[in-house]
Amino acid sequence: MRIVRSLSGMQSLSSRWGGRSVGFVPTMGALHEGHLSLIRRARRENRIVVVSVFVNPSQFGPREDFSKYPRPFAADTRLARLAGADVLFAPSAAALYPPGFQTWVDVSSLSQPLCGRFRPGHFRGVATVVLKLLNLVRPSRAYFGEKDFQQWRVVRRLASDLNLPVRIVACPIRRADDGVALSSRNVYLSPAQRFQAARMARALRMAAGLIKSRGSVSVALRNVKRVLRSIPDCRIDYVEVADPETLAPVSVVKRKAVILAAVRIGPVRLIDNRLVTVGR
Numbered sequence: 001m002r003i004v005r006s007l008s009g010m011q012s013l014s015s016r017w018g019g020r021s022v023g024f025v026p027t028m029g030a031l032h033e034g035h036l037s038l039i040r041r042a043r044r045e046n047r048i049v050v051v052s053v054f055v056n057p058s059q060f061g062p063r064e065d066f067s068k069y070p071r072p073f074a075a076d077t078r079l080a081r082l083a084g085a086d087v088l089f090a091p092s093a094a095a096l097y098p099p100g101f102q103t104w105v106d107v108s109s110l111s112q113p114l115c116g117r118f119r120p121g122h123f124r125g126v127a128t129v130v131l132k133l134l135n136l137v138r139p140s141r142a143y144f145g146e147k148d149f150q151q152w153r154v155v156r157r158l159a160s161d162l163n164l165p166v167r168i169v170a171c172p173i174r175r176a177d178d179g180v181a182l183s184s185r186n187v188y189l190s191p192a193q194r195f196q197a198a199r200m201a202r203a204l205r206m207a208a209g210l211i212k213s214r215g216s217v218s219v220a221l222r223n224v225k226r227v228l229r230s231i232p233d234c235r236i237d238y239v240e241v242a243d244p245e246t247l248a249p250v251s252v253v254k255r256k257a258v259i260l261a262a263v264r265i266g267p268v269r270l271i272d273n274r275l276v277t278v279g280r
Helices: 009-017 033-045 073-083 122-137 151-162 184-188 189-216 216-229
Strands: 002-004 022-027 047-055 087-089 141-145 167-171 234-242 256-265 268-277
Touching: 002 009, 009 122, 022 033, 022 122, 033 047, 033 073, 033 141, 033 167, 047 073, 047 122, 073 087, 073 184, 087 122, 087 141, 122 151, 141 151, 151 256, 184 268, 189 216, 189 234, 189 256, 216 234, 216 256
Parallel strands: 002 087, 022 047, 022 141, 047 087, 141 167
Antiparallel strands: 234 256, 256 268
């Protein structure tokens, strides 16, 4: 596996791939099984696989965990190689955001609800860095996990609106045995907090079942919030049932919906979601 750190090096490499299919998995490192499942899928579907490792400062707020975000680069390198990556792209913040940088990408309406209400500027940072990475790598397909559901929708809208020649591939959430969605931030949970995180995952599964069997959004939301409020040291950012395309809240599910939640258990912010299909 080749490690590329410079932007010019990545551009030079991608310019030589010609018509070969390229799969791209953008990450912030601290790779876990969720990331590795994306890399393995990219390996199955493409001739060349590129993984990026970049902790993007522009998507962190002033009181968020940018300085503490895990950066185990040696372990990430080994895991990416074993999962099938051909190239590990690890640019610096100074290269991607040089002095005088002032061009930002804003996917307006999809960035405003849910996490956008609690993390101002977050999706502007996500959209900007993803566009830059796609321009540098020039992949045929880019792979994103559905755990970050809003992020995936923002990126898909970005690629569609700007006519980017890349297919945005959504991959199912990977979960631990206790049902918790895999996340790099899970390492910050104490054993007691991890137990409570599993309660959150079960509450969302319960809500999906309630909507599927009864079609009642209000009952589902009321039950999820009741469980979350019973968790010690848990603060709810949001729990909503939304249209999976527009992310607008829905009160009645006619065909498909997504239940989304963001909570803080102790110092750790966790997000999760469940897709629901009702009827035939």
